Amino acid sequence: MLRLISVTFPDGGKRQFPEGATAAGVLKEMGRRLQKEALGVRVNGKTVDLAAPLPEDAAVEFLTFDDEDGRDIFRHSSAHILAQAVKRLFPEARLAIGPPITDGFYYDFDVARPFTPEDLERIQGEMEQIVKAALPISRLEMSGDEARTMFAAQDETYKVEIIDDLPPETVISCYRQGEFTDLCVGPHVPDTGYIRAFKLLSVAGAYWRGDERNKMLQRIYGTSFPKKSLLDEHLYRLEEAKRRDHRRLGAELDLFSVHEEGPGFPFFHPKGMIVRNELESFWREEHRRRGYQEIRTPVVLRGELWERSGHWDHYKENMYFTTIDDQNFAIKPMNCPGCMLVYQRRVNSYRELPIRLAEMGLVHRHELSGVLHGMMRVRCFTQDDAHIFCRRDQVKDEILGIIDLVEYFYREVFGFDYHVELSTKPEKAMGDEAIWELATEALREALEVRGLAYKVNEGDGAFYGPKIDFHLRDSLGRTWQCGTIQLDFLMPEKFDLFYIGEDGRRHRPVMLHRVVFGSIERFIAILTEHFAGAFPVWLAPVQVRVIPIADRHAGYAAEVTGFLKEGNVRVELDARNEKVNYKIREAQVQKVPYMLVVGDKEVAERTVAVRHRAGGDLGPMTPGVFRDRIQGEIKNKLI
């Protein structure tokens, strides 16, 4: 008598299948489209191979390339094909790890000689053979001992190391395709023929287990898709992203530059300064409104101060030093110690707390040469810093206030998408466990109260305290830390800060470090990429370009230009002897929001023909109506 098992589908439907049925078997009863597209299956919440036998009561959900888990299975199988190809061409290569990543996959190899671009082509060719052969992929399970023996026999030392790190009783799974077997939890697609379209993109060094003390392995990056058209689309998107790159746009729009003469020390051009100044004045206005007072502290301060603050012990690798009158001075890498001196200049009362001291502080940090990246990662930058000194019972409200401020900036004013991380105590830290615990919990609680989703970033806090980080995305999807809130019980201790309480006694304040933009440089880079250079009108270096059609219209055009200038609009007159098409093209390329074309008709009717960079021809308007319109957009910071 054949036993039956019950299978439940995502739509709630149930069906019976004979015991031992697999998802692949079930799939045969489903639509043809799904049969073709299913890559794996989620059974009772766990993703497994299509070939895995189903349990008695199975809620199944087939995974395709449209599901994140489906994509991961697909890319993971792609990585195995890469490893197989490499082992065929370079039998002495040792395998490390090869996971799926957001837009593709990679595999790390230990090889005697780094891969060349020509090697990559050969590997790509070999992978094509493997795909063409459509080798069935099967799962093997064994004990840790068996697995260790097998991989040791193949001299796969990294695999052995991974196995040794697993609890001894773990059942080890491997996946085999043709002559190639890899240690892997899976799941995988049924055969190598599924990986129809793929491309190896680059090779780079990567440390084993991400630790720079370990050996550097060779990592090959690739991407793969079930259809060639999707691959082509992806490659096209990468090209498009390059057009949004802030380094390219920074030069094209004449915003900023970096030169060999100052690696990592960016130059701001007149147009870049307009964006910067607009951001700063908006920032000042908003901070005044929220009870901050602005200060400015020196860039160079005595070495002793940095010993007291703990920077000498924990941060000196990143600092620049100098000598003045035979005495040791440091260029500030952070603004906090200077700000402490300002707090300490007088005795503060509990009535004054919280004291919020803000500073657009220029800091210099020695970053490793290999990490410099346009304006995103530089060696000198301006932090929109603030240090808040408060009583313990005020901490939570202060944190909430900062979160509110960051959300207002990011979401409402700029329309950014961002994610939040909670960074905990790093290896190199000051202070004891208990104080870190207290500080970390305070931050966590604020996030919970606020209902913000966050991920925990273990060991990534500052040396003086844990932090909440706000990350923004660049055009290629890489994320950059911008805003941060850091809770610090230690620095006030080091500097013996106090306030006089209601009881007339001295009490220790708590200090919060925070930035909203993070650094003006990085923020402008993110802004540039986010808007692809087409800044909102309030930030646009040139808001309007007036374009007379022929010489005889220049007088009226100048009149219109003057009228707008008086209304505080950043306007340029393009009176060059060029065709309208030419001038419009150039204004478009420069992403100028508004172009005002004036010819015979406009002169006669005292109007301007308005063209918007995205909206096209908006028709005629009087200069007055246009000015009201653009001033409204500027005032409301319309995105």
Added chain:
RNA sequence: GCUGGUGUAGCUCAGUGGCAGAGCAGCGCACUCGUAAUGCGCAGGCCGUCGGUUCAAGUCCGACCACCAGCUCCA
């Protein structure tokens, strides 16, 4: 800092041992024009830097510098 790649005109790029090139931008002249590039002309180079090989180096070799991708690190 590490691994790989790349440095030629302001920008994008040709030039694989034998006279340094093109397009765009710039400048000049003509055209006076209606919503994304008018035509003609002229200029513009320490071929990243330093050293080596060679009769001869943009080209081959070495070191360094900068940039690009990634790793590690970070606002």
